[in-house]
Structure formats: structure tokens, C-alpha cells
Amino acid sequence: MALSKATSLEVALRAGVSRSAVSRVFTPGASASEKTVEKVRKAAEELGYRPNILARAMVSGRSRIIGLVVAYLENQFYPIALELLSNALQERGYHILIFTAQNSEQGVEKVMQDLMDYQVDGIIAASVSLSSDLARRAQNSGIPVVLFNRGQDGTDFTNVTSDNFQGGRKVGEFLLAGGHKKIAHIAGWQGSTTGRDRKLGFLSVLKEQGVEPVAVVDGMYNRDVAMQCTRDLLQQSEKPDSIFVGNDHMAFGVIEAVRAFGMQPGKDISIVGYDDVPLAGWGTFDLTTVRQPVNRMVEAAVDRLLARIDQPETPVGSILIDGDLILRGSARIPEKWTHEGL
Amino acid sequence: MALSKATSLEVALRAGVSRSAVSRVFTPGASASEKTVEKVRKAAEELGYRPNILARAMVSGRSRIIGLVVAYLENQFYPIALELLSNALQERGYHILIFTAQNSEQGVEKVMQDLMDYQVDGIIAASVSLSSDLARRAQNSGIPVVLFNRGQDGTDFTNVTSDNFQGGRKVGEFLLAGGHKKIAHIAGWQGSTTGRDRKLGFLSVLKEQGVEPVAVVDGMYNRDVAMQCTRDLLQQSEKPDSIFVGNDHMAFGVIEAVRAFGMQPGKDISIVGYDDVPLAGWGTFDLTTVRQPVNRMVEAAVDRLLARIDQPETPVGSILIDGDLILRGSARIPEKWTHEGL
DNA sequence: CTGAAAGCGCTTACAG
DNA sequence: CTGAAAGCGCTTACAG
Secondary structure, eight states: OOOTTTOOHHHHHHSOOOOOHHHTSSSTTTTOOOOHHHHHHHHHHTTTOOOHHHHHOOOOOOOOEEEEEOOOOOOOHHHHHHHHHHHHHHHHTEEEEEEEEEEEEHHHHHHHHHHHHOOOOOEEETTTTTOOOHHHHHHHHTTOOEEESSSSSSSSEEEEEEEEHHHHHHHHHHHHHHTTOOEEESOOOOOOHHHHHHHHHHHHHHHHTTTTOEEEEEEEEEEHHHHHHHHHHHSSSSSOOOOESSSSSHHHHHHHHHTTOOOOTOOOOOEEEEEHHHHHSSSEEEEEEEEEHHHHHHHHHHHHOOOOOOOOTTTEEEEEEOEEEETTSSSSSOTTOTTOOO | OTTTTTTTHHHHHTTSHHHHHHHHHSSSOOOOOOHHHHHHHHHHHHOOOOHHHHHHHHHOOOOOEHHHHHHHSSSSSHHHHHHHHHHHHHHTOOEEEEOOSSSSHHHHHHHHHHHHHOOOOOEEEEOOOSHHHHHHHHHHHTEEEEEEEEOSSSSSSSSEEEEEHHHHHHHHHHHHHTTTOEEEEESSSTSHHHHHHHHHHHHHHHHHTTTOEEEEEETTOOHHHHHHHHHHHHSSSSOSSSSEEHHHHHHHHHHHHHHHHOOOOOBBBBEEEEEEEEHHSTTEEEEEEOOHHHHHHHHHHHHHHHHHHHTTTTTOEEEEEEEEEEOTTTTOOOOOOOOOOO
């Protein structure tokens, strides 16, 4: 009944030991005799006692709280990642405190303050549009940071991404092998490394094979922008026979725009995305796309973050995770390819 | 530089006042002379001081943390709600700690313990499948709870939902006015009040007008189940000319299944959903649906929760928010209706 | 292994 | 309005 109202002192009294003993029983790795452990556990159970994490945080300097900075949950990739991150962290005894970032400079400032006010043990920044300023400032304050699905030009931070350059290359090879001649690219936001790397990888293949893209534009990771780009492309004299789109979220809009022109993806034109969010697998879109292995990305991010929390000396570093091209119906598949991927 | 490392004592020393004075300056509503405020603010600024929320929480008993229990972020309604809830709470000086619920009984138990360990000031339960057990136990421990998008048979809790019964009625009236004769319902999970109320409202209208539905099945809020139900319905001798689906997430699957039969929603058959998530507005689905006014639901939920935190005596109660039927292309629109809704 | 004591950073009656 | 003191619930050296 008196759930979580009991304090360690009350437990100590009932168990006939000191508060120190109670604390030790609830501290993994601390030494206590079998007898003590038993007495304390019994008393704790009867009183419904659980250590107050906040009090523990004060003295230990560990809040067991990870700040997650996100924005733009409309792109399905992020909620999925959030759910997996939360699960993984919960299993390790941490929880996620959400910080929704406003993009203004003021916003970054505010988020940074909030993050520090709550004494988070670490930060996962999963917002592509987030100023890397935030990461730098957290780092300066000694708070470990992991950039999730967001690269970094310098080498100051730990970041976890899929291998965007290689992913872009896979799409290039796929489209060329499929005999496409008029290839366009509606890129991810060029202010982000993900957008740039995918583009760079993609274009590097075209260049090697001597193919000049008919168009390369910035879709800004924005659905409306991507749709408008598509309409523009389809009205050109030199219509593309294929479009590589910087992420799935935009690609769904591109498919919609293509259909509005009476064209059928996979038949009249090939569309390829990036992410492989669940929607991509729906028959409605049936989108060929490069899979970002969210599970492994989450695992890596959590591993690294907790490692840096436990041992601040752990070196930072970029983690690149390989992602497969998933073949579906939205793009013509080269005859000699099996359905097993590359 | 020494961000957030400074303590109130250091600020006090530098400002030439006591720790109490510093505390008062940072406590809204506490009394301090203009002079003191000025001196303290200056010293704090120079030291980069900010009160430690965890320490404050210990003595004040207020953590400024709200536990949000969610699951199934694949249904777009939830991430959208999460983002809005987080924004609204941040504005009021609170933050969301995420608890992803596993559905097992063990899971509920674990979530409950975690929630209490972190001393959350309040709980928002936005998981339809969450055992109301959790809500009850939190309540017993004196933690205010708001059920979001989830009703409650008793009247013990504060819950915020759209007016699901009326919403169901609107769909019924709409389909009948459109001249539909063979009406089917793939309902939301019947273990939830949302699923039940929508169905009840819907069927009440049919009954009033003496129309017997051709089928009423439980779609479980599961896309695959809904698709299978659809296939079954379309293979019956008495095919439906319209289907009311318990939420948008299932409706997208229903539309897909319908198209796979070579039928066109809005022409060969009318499909109506519930929620009006962003996807519903995409041309690809163009789904007629009842809008759940997430903004207002979030506002109400936050208002009520914070009210109960500040004044535990605040009575609980159900809040019903009216939602409009949004007319789009997936269902035949009665001739006499304008496009302005009901 | 165990307990007494100090301390984490803050707020809140209590006097003045 | 202001400061000294006590205390929030816990952990961690320090002796024993």
C-alpha cells in the first residue's frame, strides 16, 4: 500500500541494520553478507521500498537519464528509432527524457539549458537539422553525446550512421545495371552529411561509368519540396527514366507526384528511396530502397554512449553501418539480378 | 565555460548574499529585493549557474518530470501526439520521460516501478493496450494520471478522448446519406473503449434508420488483421458497398486490399477511417475520416494533468473533444452535402 | 562485512 | 526582505 513511500532508514530500522547496509544491498557490486542481504530484501519487500533515483543521482552524479533530442516525428524513421532506443536503454537501466528541438538559435540555447538542468548522463541527438553547436557545447560541459543518423565533418563526436556513401553507390550501380539512361536525383538536405554522402556516393558511380545525371536537386528532406521537384522534372523536355530520392519520406511524395502524371513507378519510371521505413514495404508504395538497419544503429549508439558514460576516456569515433538495397516494385530490376539483393 | 558546475553557494559567495537568497531569486513567487535579485542574477550569469533540478526535486518533491507510457509508434497518431505533448509540457517547464510498455503483466509491473523510481510528478498513459491496472496503481500511490486517447469504464480517472460515440454516428449518417446499402464495419479493438464507442455510435445510427450492417468484425487496430478482414468481406456473396474502419492505420491497409481486388475507393466502394493522421491527407490515400483534434486533446490532457499536480483535490473526469468528419475522395459524398463537413 | 558521519545541491520554515 | 539551520533520501570513504 505505502508504495515507494518508505525510505532507506525505515527499511534499515525494520531489518535491524544501518542505512549503509540497505544502500549496499541495492547497489550492484557492493559487499554485504548473505544474512544482511536477506534481512534487507525482506524488509524492503514488506515496505514496498525502492531507492529514490533522484536522491541517488545527487550523490552518485548519475541520473540514469539520457536526453534525446528529436524533431520531425512525421518521418516514420524517427518514431521507430525512438521506440527502439527507449527499449534498449530501458534494458540497461536508463530512460529517455525527450527534448523536442525548435530550430531557432534560441531553441538550441533553451534545449541545452534544459538538458543540463536535468543532469542527463548523456545525450542522443537524432535531429538532422539540429545545430552541431549543441553537440559541441554538451561535449564542452563533459556530457557524452552521440549523433544518431547524423554525421559530422570533424572527428570530435561519436556518430552512428548507415554507410550513406556506399548506400548511394548501391543505388547508382542498381540503376545503371537496370539500363537507365536519364537519371535524376532529388537529394536529401545538403546541409546534412547524410544528404551529402548519399549524393556523393551516387554520383561517384555515375561518373565512373561516364553517365551524366539529367538533374540533381535538393529536396530538403521535405515532402512538398520533393513533390514540386518531381513535377518540374516531369515537365522538362528531357524527362528522367529514374529518380533516386534522398529518403523514403520524400520518395512517397515523389511516387504520388509521378502517379498524378499518369505514370507508373517501376514501369514508366524507376523510383528508389533511402531508409526502408515500414511504409516502404506497404503494397501501396512497394518502394525499392536502401535499408538503414535501425536495430543495429540503435545498438551501436547505445553501446557507445554508455561506454563513454562509464569511461569518459573512451575515444569518440564514427560508426558506419552497412545497409542493403531492398528490391521492390518501384524500380526496374536488372535482368541478371536475383531478388536477394546485391 | 564552467557551465552548470557552479552551485548556489558559489553564486551566493560571489553575490555577497546567502544561499537562501540565491534560491529565492530562482524561485518564482519568492520574495527578494530588487538589489538582491540584481546581484544574484549577475553572479549567476558570470558563473553560468542554473539550479540543479534533481536537487530541487528532492526537497520540493517536484521532479518536473512527466512519465509518458506509449507503445506502437507505428501508428502515426502516437508520434504526432508525443511531439505535441512534449512541446506543450516543455512550455510549462516539464519534460517527458519515455516508458515503452511491453504488454505482458511483467511489463506493466516493471513500468510501474520505473515510473515511481524516477519520482515522476504525473503520468500520461497513451497506450491503448496498456492495462488500466497501471493507472489504478499509480493513482493509489498518489501520482496523478491522465489517460490519453483511452477511455475508462469507471469514473476513477481523468481521460481525454475525442467524442468517439458521436464520431461513429457521424460516419453512420454520412454513409446512409450517401445511399449506401451494404455497410460493413471493421472495428477498432473491442478491448478498448475507443474501439467500442466508435462502433456503438456507428451502429446506433444504422439501427435508427433500420439498416442492418452486412458485417461487423474486430480489426484489433492491426493492419494485417484489417487487410485479411477486407479480403474476407470482398469474397462474400454479399459484398459491402462501404466500410467504416476503426482507425486510419487500419484503413490504409483496407484501401490497399480493396485496390488489390481491382476496386477503387470512393467509386466502387466507400472507405472511411478515424483519426485523420497526416497520411490520410496524402493524395495516395485521400481518406475520408473523422478527425481527432490532437492539438486540443493535448492541450486538455496537459491542463488537467498539471492542475491535478498543483492541486491534488482537482476532481477527475472524462473530457470529450468533438471531431469533424473530413470529406475526401475515399468515400462517395452525398449529393446534398457541401464540402464543408457536417 | 558493517555502522557513524559527512555530504550531494537545493529549499523552506523560523527568527530577526 | 534576509540568513542560519535543518532536512530531502541517498551513497561513500573512513574506521572498526
